[in-house]
Amino acid sequence: MKKVYIYRRFERFWHWTQTLIILTLALTGFEIHGSYNLMGFEKAVLIHDNAAYTYMALLVLIFFWLFITGEWRMYMPTKKKIFEQVQYYIHGIFNNEEHPTHKTMFNKFNPLQRATYFGLEFIIIPVMVLSGFMYIYFADSLLGHNGYALEPIAYIHVGGAFVLVGFIIAHVYLTTTGYKPMSAIKAMVTGWEEMSDEEAEVAVRANIQMLMRFSQRKIMNAEGEEDNTLFDESLSHEIDHTNAMMIDFQKKLKESNVGYFKIDINGNYTEVNDVWLELYSTTNIGNPVGKHITLNRTDEDKKSVERIFNKVVTQGKTVTGSLVGRHNSDGTVSYHTISASPIYINNKVAGLEGYIIDKPE
Amino acid sequence: MKKIIQILLVIVIPEIIIFSMIASYNPDIVTTPFDNSKIQRVQRDSFPADHSKFAELQKDFKTGQEVTEACIKCHTERGKEFMKNEHWKWVKKDTNITGEIIELGKANVPNNFCIGVSSNEKLCSKCHAGYGYGGETFDFTDQNNIDCLACHDNSGTYKKGKGGDPAPSVDLKMVAQHIGFPNKENCGSCHYKGGGGNNVKHGDLEVALNSCSREVDVHMNDAVDLQCTECHTTHNHNISGNVYTVSTSNKNRSTCTQCHTTTPHKSVTLNNHFAQIACQTCHIPTYAKVNPTQVDWDWSTAGKLREGEPYHEEREISKDSIWKYGSKHGTGIYAKNLEPDYVWFNGNSDIHTFEDRITESPLVLNRLLGSYDDNIDPADPEHPSKIYPVKIMRGKQIYDYNYKTLIQPHTVGPKGSGAYWSDFDWNESAKSGMKKLGKPYSGKYDFVATESYWLLNHMVSPKEESLTCESCHSRDSRLAKLDGFYLPGRDKNKYIEMGGILFIIFTILGVVGHSTLRILSKKKHI
Numbered sequence: 001m002k003k004v005y006i007y008r009r010f011e012r013f014w015h016w017t018q019t020l021i022i023l024t025l026a027l028t029g030f031e032i033h034g035s036y037n038l039m040g041f042e043k044a045v046l047i048h049d050n051a052a053y054t055y056m057a058l059l060v061l062i063f064f065w066l067f068i069t070g071e072w073r074m075y076m077p078t079k080k081k082i083f084e085q086v087q088y089y090i091h092g093i094f095n096n097e098e099h100p101t102h103k104t105m106f107n108k109f110n111p112l113q114r115a116t117y118f119g120l121e122f123i124i125i126p127v128m129v130l131s132g133f134m135y136i137y138f139a140d141s142l143l144g145h146n147g148y149a150l151e152p153i154a155y156i157h158v159g160g161a162f163v164l165v166g167f168i169i170a171h172v173y174l175t176t177t178g179y180k181p182m183s184a185i186k187a188m189v190t191g192w193e194e195m196s197d198e199e200a201e202v203a204v205r206a207n208i209q210m211l212m213r214f215s216q217r218k219i220m221n222a223e224g225e226e227d228n229t230l231f232d233e234s235l236s237h238e239i240d241h242t243n244a245m246m247i248d249f250q251k252k253l254k255e256s257n258v259g260y261f262k263i264d265i266n267g268n269y270t271e272v273n274d275v276w277l278e279l280y281s282t283t284n285i286g287n288p289v290g291k292h293i294t295l296n297r298t299d300e301d302k303k304s305v306e307r308i309f310n311k312v313v314t315q316g317k318t319v320t321g322s323l324v325g326r327h328n329s330d331g332t333v334s335y336h337t338i339s340a341s342p343i344y345i346n347n348k349v350a351g352l353e354g355y356i357i358d359k360p361e
Numbered sequence: 362m363k364k365i366i367q368i369l370l371v372i373v374i375p376e377i378i379i380f381s382m383i384a385s386y387n388p389d390i391v392t393t394p395f396d397n398s399k400i401q402r403v404q405r406d407s408f409p410a411d412h413s414k415f416a417e418l419q420k421d422f423k424t425g426q427e428v429t430e431a432c433i434k435c436h437t438e439r440g441k442e443f444m445k446n447e448h449w450k451w452v453k454k455d456t457n458i459t460g461e462i463i464e465l466g467k468a469n470v471p472n473n474f475c476i477g478v479s480s481n482e483k484l485c486s487k488c489h490a491g492y493g494y495g496g497e498t499f500d501f502t503d504q505n506n507i508d509c510l511a512c513h514d515n516s517g518t519y520k521k522g523k524g525g526d527p528a529p530s531v532d533l534k535m536v537a538q539h540i541g542f543p544n545k546e547n548c549g550s551c552h553y554k555g556g557g558g559n560n561v562k563h564g565d566l567e568v569a570l571n572s573c574s575r576e577v578d579v580h581m582n583d584a585v586d587l588q589c590t591e592c593h594t595t596h597n598h599n600i601s602g603n604v605y606t607v608s609t610s611n612k613n614r615s616t617c618t619q620c621h622t623t624t625p626h627k628s629v630t631l632n633n634h635f636a637q638i639a640c641q642t643c644h645i646p647t648y649a650k651v652n653p654t655q656v657d658w659d660w661s662t663a664g665k666l667r668e669g670e671p672y673h674e675e676r677e678i679s680k681d682s683i684w685k686y687g688s689k690h691g692t693g694i695y696a697k698n699l700e701p702d703y704v705w706f707n708g709n710s711d712i713h714t715f716e717d718r719i720t721e722s723p724l725v726l727n728r729l730l731g732s733y734d735d736n737i738d739p740a741d742p743e744h745p746s747k748i749y750p751v752k753i754m755r756g757k758q759i760y761d762y763n764y765k766t767l768i769q770p771h772t773v774g775p776k777g778s779g780a781y782w783s784d785f786d787w788n789e790s791a792k793s794g795m796k797k798l799g800k801p802y803s804g805k806y807d808f809v810a811t812e813s814y815w816l817l818n819h820m821v822s823p824k825e826e827s828l829t830c831e832s833c834h835s836r837d838s839r840l841a842k843l844d845g846f847y848l849p850g851r852d853k854n855k856y857i858e859m860g861g862i863l864f865i866i867f868t869i870l871g872v873v874g875h876s877t878l879r880i881l882s883k884k885k886h887i
Binding site for chain 1: 368371382383384386835854875
């Protein structure tokens with residue numbers, strides 16, 4: 001078991017604040033509706049109104065954050081893997097099968113969650129806020145004389161409340177379907193989610209890949225080149241995020257000294273990042289884009305990079321942690337570990353990409 | 362450690378702050394419940410002149426008329442003023458539902474207590490503000506017939522006797538020397554006793570108000586001691602206030618806002634209720650708090666005799682209600698500590714007269730007009746309806762079976778006159794009464810169920826006893842009978858309710874089923 005950082009501070013803050021407010025609204029709301037008598041109608045109305053105004057303020061923060069960071073894209077419904085996800089919940093989960101989708105910092109939701117949370121945050125909650133606001137406005141401005149009747153508004157509001165109660169029940173239950181029953185809830189508190197070693201590796205790799213892409217995008221921008229070349233079709237839209245969200249991670253990436261490269265099917269470099277260049281510039285390799293991987297290498301190294309290239313491109317395998325040497329201009333040799341995985345376009349291997357981490361002496 | 366601090370900062374502390382804000386914030390405002398500029402209390406102890414020193418009042422008055430003559434010598438215009446007052450003619454001009462101006466009042470409108478004045482004036486003269494009302498020759502144009510003392514006696518000894526004249530025991534000289542502004546005993550001598558006994562008619566006006574605690578009436582109790590005329594303000598003998606059994610239009614009313622502001626509560630939400638809820642609705646939670654009021658009068662059972670003689674019997678139905686039977690009156694039910702009924706009311710009413718045909722049962726004698734829609738119609742700002750508390754008086758009374766009109770029975774009179782209380786013959790009583798009224802009678806009578814609506818305005822309870830939100834905003838709402846609008850807490854849509862509950866039940870079943878299968882399959886795999 002490993003822990004992977006999934007939920008950032010603001011996400012955890014707004015999730016739990018929203019939880020508190022929705023539970024308060026439900027408790028007082030059904031009292032106002034006449035379903036039970038707990039604290040008295042007057043107190044219930046007062047607390048319900050206070051909670052409603054607080055929620056409006058929180059929603060402004062949440063939506064501002066979602067749109068500024070581009071995280072709203074995570075809520076856009078997708079058909080990709082939705083069938084597998086349904087299959088998992090009705091079949092696979094009982095047979096100890098693996099989750100068909102992986103949770104990463106940049107793609108937290110499976111396709112069913114996407115659909116549900118989209119409905120929740122972009123349909124049900126706005127409808128509840130709007131109908132609730134009209135409800136309060138109706139009561140506040142002379143209980144009438146507004147040109148609309150309270151009845152349909154009240155029924156929409158009550159109907160939405162029932163849906164939300166159902167959602168909360170299902171939502172709380174589904175948190176237990178993580179690695180361990182409490183993993184998901186713990187993650188929502190601490191930010192770090194417990195996962196199996198395999199899932200953790202996928203999640204960490206996805207996180208690092210994202211960091212690399214954003215780092216590179218920034219460099220290319222600085223050089224005045226088109227940055228959309230970085231986002232080819234192999235990148236699913238869920239990892240297409242804006243720079244603003246990634247600022248502190250770019251920093252971390254630079255600090256981590258990870259070099260990125262991309263190679264086409266013929267073995268020519270198509271892209272490298274600044275860290276890659278920094279590592280290789282000791283051998284005066286120049287701008288490698290368009291040049292073959294065997295350029296400026298000793299015979300021994302040529303063989304080892306070709307071996308990795310063939311393994312990835314022809315066999316479709318992922319290589320991790322292979323040791324590769326590079327010759328510096330003063331004649332010394334430095335080593336780095338290389339990890340690479342194939343790039344698929346239309347289900348055919350179209351090249352490979354990977355990262356290198358310098359191995360100190 | 363760092364992790365725990367982070368969790369505290371990101372989740373625990375913000376939630377505690379937000380929750381305590383939500384649970385404790387109260388947007389109450391500072392208000393003044395009274396508008397002091399509106400309140401002008403009459404200084405009763407500074408009545409301008411000591412009447413006991415006046416030469417005109419040193420006589421031994423033989424009759425009431427002599428006293429009135431003496432009054433008018435100085436108060437030269439007051440008699441003319443008073444003769445325009447409905448206390449004199451028992452009718453006033455008012456606008457009816459079709460906009461036509463009609464004369465109506467006690468004298469010509471049927472009710473479901475003693476039914477009507479016509480032909481029974483002798484009995485009714487006990488409360489007429491004149492001398493000799495019961496006689497055939499009563500002169501409405503003679504100022505000397507005005508009974509000034511009934512309202513202005515401050516000695517507490519004046520009483521009306523036979524035919525509306527002063528009772529023989531009254532020392533008219535002493536009374537005349539001790540006159541002043543009318544106090545509640547003066548008004549109450551008639552208004553407490555409508556319907557033939559204390560509190561019988563109104564349910565919120567009774568002898569107990571002369572001296573009571575704050576719990577009975579916050580305005581008229583011994584400490585505050587408001588007098589009737591402080592709300593029923595009077596100028597030139599024109600007294601404000603309507604009773605909607607004999608009034609039809611929204612004018613000359615006495616209102617709470619004569620003294621109170623329209624935003625008397627700290628809570629903005631409560632103040633917003635002012636637009637649709639009359640003050641009385643919440644502040645008169647029960648009526649007939651001290652003595653019982655009559656709530657049902659069935660004339661159709663009258664006339665049973667024992668050994669040829671009329672009789673009377675009564676028994677308790679419950680702690681707060683009494684059943685009474687009398688050969689003269691029929692069956693009556695009296696009750697106290699009653700919860701009001703509630704109606705939408707816009708200040709206008711439709712009164713059923715002796716001319717109107719009966720088209721419904723129970724027949725509503727004074728339909729209080731108004732509805733929720735009346736309130737929300739911006740095109741008609743003159744008729745804003747509010748919810749008011751009422752006493753509904755139910756009864757069964759005689760009507761003309763063929764003409765479908767109400768009958769004025771002759772009730773009081775000597776044997777052989779057709780008076781029901783002497784002859785116990787409805788047919789003769791109807792014949793005699795209708796003849797006096799000047800309306801036709803077909804010769805066939807029956808009894809019809811009737812209702813009259815009495816707005817409750819008095820016996821306002823202390824604020825601690827006012828209705829709470831749940832009195833109306835609950836499934837078991839006091840406003841259960843009012844429809845046409847959505848009332849939070851009271852109303853629900855059965856389809857939404859059923860759909861919502863089913864949705865939750867299915868969700869729970871899904872969770873239970875799915876988790877059970879997971880637990881079972883886990884065991885199997887191990």
